[in-house]
Amino acid sequence: MASVSRSFLLLSIIPTILILCADFACCNTGRKTGDGLDTDFSGFSVPLEHSFEVDDVSRFRMRGALQLRGGRETSVSLSQSQLSEEDRNNLKEVAAVDGLYKIRVPRVSLTDRQTERQMDGYLTAFVRACSLVESHLSDVITLHTDVSGYLIGVSIVTIPGACRGTEVEDEVDLEAFNTTLTIIPPTNAPQPETALFIERMDIEHEKRGKPQEQKSFFAKYWMYIVPLVLFLMMSGAQDQSGVGAANGGGR
């Protein structure tokens, strides 16, 4: 509970930190870049916080601000500052003891009006600090929303993701984040494709069925049936005449 109250404190100082932005990452759902038309949904920003401590006790500090834009075309962008000298050393130390680098964002809704955007609680994710260091702070942060536009989860991975134990010599590599940011809404699961199937069946029927349907069975095979019937009739007449004789012969 203590961390929650501290985060509320942090929330109040967002505007001051926003000015410090140096690095900028931007993205949207990928369909269309948000043009200036939907001014209806003015973006709003939430803090992105991170924590990396040698003793693995979470102490979240400000990392940057997420600029969220709701509506039809949800998009998100991140403005974040560089890591300070102290943070860099700290991160390296955490990486050395195989500690975790955690991030968190508050639970918000992208669609609701200003009134009830913020809910209590945070969404947390982590990555191994060593992989963050070895990838020179290139991370991929993904935000997941549900059907009604609530943020439900956040995830962070680094590329490459492995810890190979390589030393990062250059201090410059650890100064600025190289962040790729995406926001993923749920995908719609497919329905059974009945229409397409029926269409295909119809086409197949048309292709195959037409010449056959026109001719009836009798029309097709009359040349076999007529001689057969004739033959049967003939042989039947013969049999009837020879029944008595055949029986007598059989005895």
Added chain:
Amino acid sequence: MAKLTSLFVILLSFFCISEAVFEDQVGKFDWRQQYVGKTLFAHFESNTQSSKKMFVATDKNIFASFNSRTGDLLWRHVDKTGPEGTIDILLLHGQDGRLLRSWDTNIGGLNWEVVLDTGSFQAACFVAIQDTVKLVAVLKKAAISLHYLSNGHQKWVENLPDSDAVQYQAVYSGGEEEVYVLGVVPNSHLTIIAYMDFFSFKSCEYLPVLVSSQPHPARSPLSEFFLQLGPDHHVLLQLNADGYTIAPLRDFQPAFLVSFATTGKKTVAAVMTPKNETVSRHRACAINLFSVDSGRRLLDTTVLFPLEPNGGKPHMLYVHAFLKKDDSVGYRVLVQTQDHALTFIQQPGRVVWTREEALADVVTMEMVDLPLTGTQAELEGEFGKKADGLFPMVLKRLSSQVTLLQAWLAHLWKLFYEARKPRSQVKNEVTIETLSRDEFNLQKMMVMVTASGKLFGIDSKSGSILWKHYLENVQPNAAFKLIVQRTTAHFPHPPQCTLLIKDKDTGLATLHVFNPIFGRKSHIALPALPRPILQSLLLPVIDQDYAKVLLLVDDQYKVTAFPSTKNVLQQLQEMASSIFFYLIRSEHGNLSGFRLRKDLSTERIWEVVLPTEVQKIVAVKGKRPNEHVHSQGRVMGDRSVLYKYLNPNLLAVVTESTDAHPERAFVGVFLVDGVTGRIIHEAVQRKARGPVHFVHSENWVVYEYWNTKSRRNEFSVLELFEGTELYNSTVFSSLDRPHLPQVLQQTYIFPSPITTMEATLTEKGITSRHLLVGLPSGAILSLPKMFLDPRRPEVVTEHSREENLIPYAPEMPIRTEWFINYNQTVARVKGIYTAPSGLESTCLVVAYGLDIYQTRVYPSKQFDVLKDDYDYVLISSVLFALFFATMISKRLAQVKLLNRAWR
């Protein structure tokens, strides 16, 4: 031409997977046991010694008839579940809550059925006119109605006066067409207070219970009745002729149970008393008959009821009394114990049959390998011991070879000996002593946990119950989790199962550790669990006795290890940073992940929150730990490989929307990595609602839901692929998989609702998978996974034909030859359990619900087994013929060569 080949491919694929049971295979590999549940009412047919029928109505809304000689089920009616089908009372003709029904006692056919007016049911009785029963009186809370017994039509209905104040409890008729209704006004305790003056109560909190009897509907009820004053205190009372005073006849203390029985003109009372036998360790109860008129004990009527050491206490007593030839009273007793077992006893204490009705409500089960035979175990033990020099090792090897030879000779001798005997005399009775693993590990021990708290060990081959153990202090709403901590593979350590029993209200848990082969409780020190348990997880870490470590997480996120030896704690400390676990609180929509610290405390590392205003978590499933996947990828038509995304930590989370409107309702499917909390995939099935049944295995999830728009059941399959290249082919780590997998999904219409679903499981995972689907009709459908493949093409191409993909069709077929249980339907299937056998082709299946059905399935046919009708004679005669032909031709060739040389 292309069409024809595609048709051929389809036909071929159908041919490959078609399977059915031949007539002579019925019952060879499978068995079914039918149960009815906890008995609420029991009646015997008639009061002659030769009558065989008895009728029971149970808490599972079932009305059934048994053969009282053998305990076999004659017929059974499975009514609707829930309060609609509840059986309120069973007279000789059964009656359901709002429906009054009459049954034919011979064949169980329904004679008639009437819908009664609403109102809570109180009592019912027969009404007789001149010694023949013609009417049924039904007493409701506010009305009484009379029905004809012959056709169920209502004769009259009357509202009862003052039904708000008076509680009407009993209805009687005195032989004429008069019906008496007995009512009690609360706080004045009409009758019971009158008795209170005679006796001083020992326990005032105990509500006295009246046990009375009306021997024949045409006569007035007995003037004698029992009053239960305490758990083991009964008093036989007599109402005097004037109808106002009551005289005590006999005081029974201690007495567990009492019951009346009538035969002819005589009415007797049966009383069960505990018998103190300090000499033998087995407890027992004695049942005696008493004359109702005088309260005297009848001579030679004692029946001993042996109490099982691990069974429940007697709960109900039903007496079947009859007149013997010498006019004395004989009787048989049906005793129901607290563990829902029914025991039928004959004088002087011979148990005729026992039915374990607790098995009608199996909660969870596991299959455990049987132990090796003694000689095999000895051989195994040889390798386990430490080597002490070359010569002793050789000696040891020789001695074990000699014992093997001896065992083989003994086996041969036994075969020879038994072959001489007629077949009927040879009995292969399975007992605990003769249990041993067969060649292909097809016979296993089924450990079943029932809702009543009774555990069973059942032989999977024959279905016979080998051991049972009743846990007495189990709450009725407890949740069970059965964990196999040590398998049979670690001889000489016995296998070990742990049952975690969790009280749903308080969350407090207890452990019951036992040997799954013999059912005996093991005497291992159990950890104290003072706090509610949130989660239990079985680690792959083993202690020095080869038992896997069980971690229990309590509500303060503290971890308790079991077993918690020094060795284990040390291992846990070393591995702590790589032990992750997740907790799900569905009421808050919260999924969170934790990591273990060295001091066995935990830290929260990720959190995903699904707002409960939008959707609620219905179910979460991981993968089964004993699942093997043989092939890493799928070879596609162009000879490239599509690699599967095989994440062992993947969780499938299914949610349902809180909005139930058919247009806005949806079902959500989330795939979440259990270590990092990363949402791998998030799909929403619109216009759908539950109940959702799903299976999560390998790289796929199959789920079934109800489409609210089209009003039909639909199946959807999700498959995850890494793509044509593997990120890290040597080892999978959730912490190092930066790229999201490709997700393919397809949906089909299923023409039937389903009740449960499970996937087959085999030893090495080479055999193709089938889905086992339990249908409400009681059939179990074996649906090939091939039909649930999101890569089924809509348009057939060269590549898809090469891959043997079936073209997409929106409707899933149900073929009757896919029913693995032919006509042996399993009523109310609740769960299906699958276990691998030693044969790769064979998967053992147990379906449980009201009935239990065990069988084997061969998803890819029996590719590693010769058929039953394999022609050994033909193949060996051909072999011999060829052998001799070569010999003769060789000889002939030699002669010819020689002749040529001479020429």
